Each structure stands twice: as C-alpha cells, then as structure tokens.
Amino acid sequence: MSNIQDKVVIITGASSGIGEATAKELAVKGAKLVLAARREDRLKKLQEEIQSNGGQAVYKVTDVTKYEQVEELAAFALKKFGTIDVLINNAGVMPHSFLYKKKVEDWDKMIDVNIKGVLYGIAAVLPTMRERKSGHIINLSSVAGHFVGAGSTVYAGTKFAVRAISEGLRKEEYANNIRTTIISPGAVDTELPSAITDMDLKPGIDEIYKGAIAADRIARAIAFAIEMPGDTAINEMIIRPTRQER
Ligand SMILES: NC(=O)c1ccc[n+]([C@@H]2O[C@H](COP(=O)([O-])OP(=O)(O)OC[C@H]3O[C@@H](n4cnc5c(N)ncnc54)[C@H](OP(=O)(O)O)[C@@H]3O)[C@@H](O)[C@H]2O)c1
Numbered sequence: 001m002s003n004i005q006d007k008v009v010i011i012t013g014a015s016s017g018i019g020e021a022t023a024k025e026l027a028v029k030g031a032k033l034v035l036a037a038r039r040e041d042r043l044k045k046l047q048e049e050i051q052s053n054g055g056q057a058v059y060k061v062t063d064v065t066k067y068e069q070v071e072e073l074a075a076f077a078l079k080k081f082g083t084i085d086v087l088i089n090n091a092g093v094m095p096h097s098f099l100y101k102k103k104v105e106d107w108d109k110m111i112d113v114n115i116k117g118v119l120y121g122i123a124a125v126l127p128t129m130r131e132r133k134s135g136h137i138i139n140l141s142s143v144a145g146h147f148v149g150a151g152s153t154v155y156a157g158t159k160f161a162v163r164a165i166s167e168g169l170r171k172e173e174y175a176n177n178i179r180t181t182i183i184s185p186g187a188v189d190t191e192l193p194s195a196i197t198d199m200d201l202k203p204g205i206d207e208i209y210k211g212a213i214a215a216d217r218i219a220r221a222i223a224f225a226i227e228m229p230g231d232t233a234i235n236e237m238i239i240r241p242t243r244q245e246r
Contacts, residue, residue, distance in 0.1 A: 003226065018115060034057075064089075090140045110154050137181075
C-alpha cells in the first residue's frame, strides 16, 4: 500500500497551478485532501473533479494572511478527517518589480502570503503533530530561495525566509518525528507570473517562462517526499526545467 493512502493532507493555494496539480496527484494515490485558497469556484470545481474520479476531498475558503482563518482550516481538517498528516504550505505570490519602483503594496503582499502564511500554517498544525509525534510539513520555496536576481529581490527575500524557517522547524521538531521538506521549483507553467505589473521586467520573465515545465512535475516530487517511509525525510529538492540555467 502507498504511504500516501489515507493520509490527511492540507494544501494551501490549491485553486491553481502547483497546488491544484498536487491535489490531483495525491488524490489518485489515495490521500484525503483538504483544499484551501480564496477562490471558492475553483476549489469547488477541483473537489468535484477529484470526487468524480473516486478521490476524497473537502475544501475551505482560506486567506493564509489571516491567522484565524488558517487556524480554522486546521480545525476543519481535524473535524472532517480526525487527524492531519501533511501540510503543504504552497500558497504564494510573485509580483516582481525593481526596488526603486517602490511597489510597497506588492512587498507587503509577498511578505504576508509567502512568509506569514507559511508561519501561520506551521502554527496551526504543530500542536496536533507534536501530540501525535507524527507529521510532515512541506514548504514551497523557489530557486529564488537560493539565488537573488535584479527585480526579484523581495520575492527572493521571502523564499530565502521560507528555507530558513523550514530548517529551523526541522531542528526544532525532528525529535518529535515531524518531517520537513523544502520544495524549490524553477520555472513552472502556472498563473504565478501573471501578477507582474512592472513592464520593464515582464519581457525577461516571459522569456524564462517559455521554457517552463508542467505543474505535475512538482506534484510528483511532492508525492515522492510523502511516499518515503516515515523514518526518511526528503528535506530539500530543487526541480528545474532541464534547460534553465539559474
Ligand atoms: N510557478 C513557478 O514558476 C514557481 C517557481 C518557484 C516557486 N513557486 C511557488 O509555488 C507556489 C505555488 O505557486 P504556483 O506557481 O502554483 O502559482 P499560482 O498558480 O498563481 O498559484 C498560487 C496559489 O496561491 C493561492 N494564494 C495566493 N494568495 C493567497 C492567500 N492570501 N490565501 C490563500 N491562498 C492564496 C492562489 O489561490 P487564490 O488566489 O484562489 O487564493 C493560488 O491557488 C508558490 O509558493 C510559488 O511561489 C512557483
């Protein structure tokens, strides 16, 4: 039997891209999914698709920048399925811009979703995972969590932070049998770059994304990390298009 079968998995940012692809991949492998994002129509459609293919999924509209809502999401998962085995902190935004353009609202958004959202997710599931001495927290960083490019400064800052938080979490919780995984994708074909409004950057980004890989590649890597026997933690993976340099 797959080590994914019957695991209760919360996925934030499940309404599109990597989150949606991961939900489909894990549903086929028998996970009990709790889908979260802000766009209810997308979540409902995904839930229906999973269910019509024989999978198990519930959803809860959640804004990860609101601490109470993330706590409610964890409580919802516990109520529906009785336990939380895996949290995938996947929700993220990437409105790249040069610093001198002072797109302060975009900076705030990235910090709120990409950093605080991850921390709120960790806070919401740690008590039950610590109590059970079992769990797995998977955080989406990026190649931008390893390298900083001009124009991706704030985004890279948030993704470096995700890696730092994940490593701190590992050090604090490995003895409680809680696994941690950092997933750092390169260019993946999703809605993510559509938030970029800095037209000086857009052509360069569009060029990079011409070589983007499909979101199911990341979903399969996430499934691999979950599938590993419980005594083995895949702590970090970088997954790039073969033809991507950085
Ligand atoms: N695509 C890439 O090339 C790439 C590369 C490296 C890393 N990543 C990372 O992968 C993760 C997934 O991104 P993606 O590529 O799949 O992009 P995407 O298609 O734009 O998906 C982003 C998801 O995050 C959700 N989200 C945004 N703000 C939210 C909020 N406040 N509360 C709850 N959910 C929120 C969105 O749902 P709603 O709008 O419905 O809330 C959406 O489901 C992100 O962390 C991203 O940084 C992506």
